[in-house]
């Protein structure tokens with residue numbers, strides 16, 4: 001078995017995740033966007049550019065991820081990309097569900113966008129479309145092929161739930177056939193629809209997988225995908241007793257930015273008005289306390305404090321005794337590289 005490497009939080013590089021809008025053409029059953037908290041807004045171009053200037057000054061050379069909603073629904077996305085390049089962002093990624101609206105592939109070049117990152121949640125149309133909606137599998141595969149044909153780098157994001165864990169290993173030949181360079185495995189989030197447990201009466205399988213299944217199946221599937229030529233990155237999720245716990249909110253430089261001006265340091269907090277920063281009149285200022293930054297400092301035996309607060313059922317206990325494992329920071333990743 002190939003050894004995986006835990007990717008420590010970088011204290012040198014910053015990451016800006018900018019939701020240019022929260023609207024989307026799909027209605028995925030596990031969608032992480034919470035309209036009650038973040039609305040259905042689209043940021044105007046001039047405001048996006050002012051906010052990008054703030055981050056370029058605060059964290060020079062940050063990596064920029066443009067997302068939504070579906071970011072290609074934003075008609076000014078190419079101009080956002082060109083502005084970000086001029087401002088010196090180290091890398092620019094566009095997250096997409098594959099529909100690639102507004103002729104985005106004709107309006108940006110591979111020199112502008114480092115990676116188009118596609119979301120797919122099954123190796124078959126039956127499984128993916130049950131989660132993400134009819135036709136979304138074909139749209140995503142077509143999108144990847146068109147993007148590759150234009151000379152762009154591509155990656156895939158696969159969000160693991162009970163509904164699709166069994167097909168994760170089957171992604172290996174598909175990743176190779178599509179020529180995808182990076183494969184991200186995500187754990188089903190504790191935010192958005194997935195956090196409203198089950199999403200609906202017939203959605204009981206859209207739930208996180210238990211630790212025993214995660215630990216036995218995900219690393220093995222990651223290895224199989226890596227052997228087909230992709231760099232594979234997956235969340236650590238559980239910490240062994242000897243492994244050190246760190247909260248990215250304290251040691252990393254990440255910003256999760258929403259059109260309503262909220263800026264979070266931790267994605268698990270996005271369902272609540274506990275953002276630590278806020279855009280006011282296009283200036284980035286501290287939000288009122290209490291907020292997420294107060295939680296980051298709480299040291300608890302279970303590991304991640306937000307997991308313990310939001311979904312205490314995720315922490316396995318033996319009676320009143322110690323926890324069986326600690327929950328790692330959701331931003332801590334394992335990485336395996338092809339030989």
Ligand code: SF4
Nearest residue numbers: 024026028031069097
């Ligand atoms: S998960 Fe992404 S693609 Fe799916 S509905 Fe939500 S924003 Fe759209």
Ligand code: SF4
Nearest residue numbers: 247249266304329330
């Ligand atoms: S997921 Fe947990 S450990 Fe990571 S930044 Fe959020 S609160 Fe901190």
